[in-house]
Amino acid sequence: MKSKFTIFALITFALLSWGLYEALIGAPTEATMGPVQRIFYYHVPCAWVMELCFPANFLLSIAYLIWRKPEIDALAVSTAEVGVVFCTIVLLTGPIWGKPVWGIWWTWDARLTSTLVLWLIYVSYLILRKFSIGGPNAVLAASLAIFGCLDAVFVFMAIRWFRTQHPKPVFGGGADSGIDPRMLQAFFVNMAAFTALGILLVWLRFVLERTRQKVEEAHAMKALGATR
Amino acid sequence: MTFATTLKNTLAKDLQLEWRSKDAINSMLFFALLVVVIFSFSFDLSPEESRPIAGGLVWVALLFAAVVALNQTWSRELRNSVLDAYRIAPAPLESLFLAKTIGNFIFVSVLELVIAPLFVIFYNLRSVGPVYQLVLASVLGNWALVVNGTFFGAISIRTRSREVLLPLLLFPISIPAMLAAVNATANTLTGEGSAYLPLVFLAVYDVVFTAVGLFLFETVLQAE
Amino acid sequence: MSYLYAAYIIVWVVLIGYIGILTMGFRKLAEEVKELEK
Numbered sequence: 104m105k106s107k108f109t110i111f112a113l114i115t116f117a118l119l120s121w122g123l124y125e126a127l128i129g130a131p132t133e134a135t136m137g138p139v140q141r142i143f144y145y146h147v148p149c150a151w152v153m154e155l156c157f158p159a160n161f162l163l164s165i166a167y168l169i170w171r172k173p174e175i176d177a178l179a180v181s182t183a184e185v186g187v188v189f190c191t192i193v194l195l196t197g198p199i200w201g202k203p204v205w206g207i208w209w210t211w212d213a214r215l216t217s218t219l220v221l222w223l224i225y226v227s228y229l230i231l232r233k234f235s236i237g238g239p240n241a242v243l244a245a246s247l248a249i250f251g252c253l254d255a256v257f258v259f260m261a262i263r264w265f266r267t268q269h270p271k272p273v274f275g276g277g278a279d280s281g282i283d284p285r286m287l288q289a290f291f292v293n294m295a296a297f298t299a300l301g302i303l304l305v306w307l308r309f310v311l312e313r314t315r316q317k318v319e320e321a322h323a324m325k326a327l328g329a330t331r
Numbered sequence: 332m333t334f335a336t337t338l339k340n341t342l343a344k345d346l347q348l349e350w351r352s353k354d355a356i357n358s359m360l361f362f363a364l365l366v367v368v369i370f371s372f373s374f375d376l377s378p379e380e381s382r383p384i385a386g387g388l389v390w391v392a393l394l395f396a397a398v399v400a401l402n403q404t405w406s407r408e409l410r411n412s413v414l415d416a417y418r419i420a421p422a423p424l425e426s427l428f429l430a431k432t433i434g435n436f437i438f439v440s441v442l443e444l445v446i447a448p449l450f451v452i453f454y455n456l457r458s459v460g461p462v463y464q465l466v467l468a469s470v471l472g473n474w475a476l477v478v479n480g481t482f483f484g485a486i487s488i489r490t491r492s493r494e495v496l497l498p499l500l501l502f503p504i505s506i507p508a509m510l511a512a513v514n515a516t517a518n519t520l521t522g523e524g525s526a527y528l529p530l531v532f533l534a535v536y537d538v539v540f541t542a543v544g545l546f547l548f549e550t551v552l553q554a555e
Numbered sequence: 556m557s558y559l560y561a562a563y564i565i566v567w568v569v570l571i572g573y574i575g576i577l578t579m580g581f582r583k584l585a586e587e588v589k590e591l592e593k
Contacts, residue, residue, distance in 0.1 A: 127563075138556055138559050139556075139558050139559050141559055142558070142559060142562045142563075145562065145563065145566050146562075149566070168547075168550060185573075188569060188570070188573045191569055192565070192566050192569050192570075195562075195565050195569070196562045196565060196566060199558050199561055199562045199565070200558070200562065202558065203558050220503055220506050220507075223502075223503035223506075224503045224504065227499050227500050227503055230496070230499055231486070231487075231490065231496065231500065234490040234491045234492045234496055235489070235490045235491070239489055239551075239554030242550060242551065242554035243486045243489065243490070243551060243554055246486065246547045246550060246551050247483075247486065247500060249543065249547065250479070250482070250504055250540070250543060250547075251503070251504060253539065253540075253543065254503075254504045254506075254507060257507035257508075257532075257536055257539075258506055258507045258510075260507070260532070261506075261507040261510045261511055261532065262510070264528055264529075264532070265510055265511065265514045265528075265529060265532075300570070304573065304574070304577075307574075307577055308577060311577060311580050311581060311584070314581075314584050314588075315580075315584060318584060318587050318588060318591065321591050322591070325591065
């Protein structure tokens with residue numbers, strides 16, 4: 104298992120390095136936006152990983168409430184945490200890209216707002232897990248996740264309908280006219296690289312959580328054994 | 332015990348307890364008054380300027396005041412281990428959830444009846460649109476806050492940080508409901524834009540989250 | 556241009572920071588396991 108992990112980690116590292124090269128040097132500079140556009144090669148893949156993690160957590164939360172297996176919960180917390188990490192990156196890099204290109208740090212359009220709300224919901228999810236006492240922990244968090252993801256849908260719709268007077272910059276559009284194949288290459292390499300990184304981090308976090316669960320079990324068994 | 336009887340009895344018990352001691356309602360009312368006053372002199376606006384913003388301000392004030400109310404109703408249960416009694420009682424837990432939600436709804440409505448007139452006075456508000464829309468917005472928005480607040484209140488009292496956790500969980504989840512409520516209120520006050528869509532949105536939100544809350548309440552209460 | 560570098564640096568700081576947190580988590584667990592095996 105460990106060797107599989109190391110091989111995967113090395114592949115991820117290789118992809119990330121290649122991706123970095125492609126993003127900064129390999130891909131040509133975009134005509135209208137200039138070098139700042141290169142943020143796109145990192146921003147969009149991170150958003151993609153986040154969009155994998157959070158729905159995964161939603162499904163895992165439902166699965167946990169049905170089957171109550173500790174492995175499912177371990178995977179759930181892993182996807183939530185990694186999702187928050189990548190969501191943080193998206194929320195930080197987005198405005199940095201937005202300011203020089205569109206002149207604004209932020210706008211309350213559907214996409215940005217629902218990303219922010221998802222971040223808030225999952226941070227509250229992680230805080231709930233920190234503050235829960237042992238047992239009910241996982242169940243409470245899973246319930247919150249279900250509420251949260253349903254809510255994210257409502258947020259998206261709400262902004263769509265109730266805040267239409269603001270400008271809507273489109274993120275993730277890339278270059279408009281005739282996408283240069285070198286740009287596509289940079290994009291896809293980084294997509295693969297960050298997906299691999301996402302999987303790697305979830306894997307790592309999962310192992311950490313499972314180990315933690317087993318250690319807690321062992322502590323409990325020890326305590327029982329001592330009182331016999 | 333049937334669903335309806337449990338519901339009625341629990342609700343009656345809560346209201347009676349509150350009426351006798353009046354400690355929660357008094358502190359909530361005073362808190363609501365303070366919130367309105369602070370908001371009012373933070374933003375010194377003419378009647379025309381305040382109309383589009385008043386909607387947002389009222390709902391923010393209500394949100395904070397509601398959290399105080401929501402924390403109260405669950406912490407009282409905890410104090411006398413009533414929660415554990417509920418868990419082993421044969422009564423359906425959904426009726427407990429609904430009873431608590433309705434009780435909270437009544438408390439928050441009382442808060443609204445205090446906050447809204449104060450805002451009207453401090454901001455010299457006059458609604459351009461029909462008042463019944465404002466009432467509808469406040470009822471639907473109230474329920475949205477309260478149904479989620481009751482559910483998350485049940486979750487947060489079972490954690491280490493108790494009352495502190497409720498607003499942390501409630502505020503993000505309430506964002507779409509708040510958005511719709513503020514939109515409906517502002518549109519009605521200023522007379523611009525239709526309040527129909529946000530009100531329908533709120534109604535759907537209420538139905539969906541009441542259903543999910545009812546469905547998951549037993550899971551959450553019986554956790555572990 | 557500086558926006559670009561700021562963005563990339565932020566990405567790497569966040570990622571490496573998270574990996575660092577995970578590593579610390581592993582170390583603490585390793586200690587606990589040693590305690591248990593005593």
